[in-house]
Amino acid sequence: MKDLIKDQYGLLYSSELLLSIIVLIFIIAIIANLNDGINEKMLSEEELSSLESIAIKSSDYLLNNPGNPENWEEDDGLDNGIVSKNIIPGLAIKNKNVENGEFFDESASDEMIMSNTISYNKLMKIKNNYDSLVDENLFNNSVHSSMAIYPLNSEIRPIEMGYDFGNEDDNVNDNDIVTVNRTVKCDFYSNFVVYDFNDFELFGESFEDGLCNHDSNPNLTNHVNNDESIWLCKNFRVYKKSLNDYNYYLISDESVKNTGTYCILESLNRTSENKKILNQEVIELNPFFLEDLENSSGEIYSIHFNVDKNRVNDFKTVLVAIPNNMSDVLISNGELNYDYFRVQDVTFILKVGYE
Template identity: 30%
Template sequence: MKNIFINLKKDSRGLLFSTDLLFSLIIILVIIGGSADLMDITSSNMQDHVFRSGFEKIVIDTTDILIKTPGTPVNWEESNDFSIVSPGLAEIADDEVKVSGVLSLKKIIALKKYMVQENIFPEYIESNIVIYPLNKNIQPISIKNNTIPPNSQEIVLVNRTVTCDFQYMNCILQVNLDNNSKNHQEICSHREHASALELKNYMWTCKNFKVSLKDLNSRDYYLIMEPNQGNNEESWILDNVDSKINEENKFNGAAVKLNDKISSLMNSKNQTLLYLHIKSVKNAEKSICTYVVSAPKNTSPEAIKEYYVHPQRCYFVVSAWIK
């Protein structure tokens, strides 16, 4: 009887040991399973982070290439085969070596017209590219405009401030009508014909510019004044040494085409030096800017605006997502 009791105690200890071991193994398995799930989650998050970082880098780098380089070849917008083009929108400076830092309207139009944007991003990335001028008088340019799917989870937005040349206009001459400027102190022949009363109330400003027959045949020349700055009393005269003119023309707020007048003054010569004389009110409250500009032949007068004379600051916005 005593031996049986002793054996039962031994079996009880063995049973107790087996139960503890089982619970321990269960706990270990739970921990291992939880760790495995956590590792899977961590690994998935890391993969998502790496993919997101790579996606962002592609969009950012591509945007910078577009606005900081002229593309390959540098005159790709004139190409007949856009399949080999790597587009860029930066203009080349006059020396044809350095990038000017200004976006070319011609390249922007080519990018939009010939769908060269297919060469911008990898196939799995879709994008929108829009240029928003800070000057509200200029309409935004939508190079590519797609609807972003509502279920898109990965969207990258890049916004860069750029300078954009919106017209093929060249500023030939700029005249600042300012009482504090030395411009009006330059000798102008029309002062000699002005009366003492006129000289008391008005000042004559005179500047010159050259025009060749070749330029006149390929470009349109316009005279424009910045709007809402004049006193409705300003007038102008265009002449040269060979043809002195005293008849004044009033500014009417619209761009004035000068080709006929220039052609008459050139008198079949290959080149001439023209003088622009402007009469303005003395002691005006604000300065007035007047420009002579040239644009491609047959440019509409409505397209000749003073805010096209100089490149404009804009927001270059690229949004991209996974297809």
């Protein structure tokens, strides 16, 4: 009888043990499964460092090379989605020098490339042909990628392009993506600036430009600086045929509204004393120019600004010439704005991940 009881206990023990073993196997199987799942999503150290290398090298390349062939962004095919296999896009600006928020032509050194710069025009061509230019030509379809610029100036919209890696916050695959951030300079539409009227560097501390026709004409009021205000006067020639290709605008920063700055706009044959208070951010000039060009192929115009001496830093006005076919796009995008005609600091972001 004692033995039987013993045996009963023994049986009980062994069935408990069996159950435990089964449960343990289940737990091990679940953990192993979970591990498999994690391994599928995580890259090996080798893969990750190769992805990092791709991201860093291609960022360096894009921001320090203008691309190949030279002036690739002017290829007509790019506007129609026809992309040559030979184009390797680069973003850097060539032959320019940055000064007072503008890039200037650098004629002395032909081979000069500005490192850590972005040509806005090139960036737009990449945005419109991303699959061909970047996925195929640059990365040979070996990775997914996306590019973006985030201007430090909040008046300018960010631009994003390429593969959608999803939202940063809920992206479970974040470990599979390598992101490169660089702060660089982007030219935006500064190439369209004909005159930057706040370029006092040109005249030195005296703000004198010495080229005003009002000073030499006894019938006109002298534009001589006094204690309260300074004059900034520019003469420039406009050809009738250029009005077919370009829209001219006087574009001011919002800050100019409070400065009491006024301007006088005239042609050499239509001199004027009419003061126009600068309280608009955009003034269209083509209609004014056309008044003198009915019977003439070209005319010399003058623009004279009178600026309060204490407010010169708030006087920010540029004369721009925008190709006709782009004007409507700029207007509808809200980009006919002073900030878009300055060189701006932007954060460039390149993301790459395996297919």
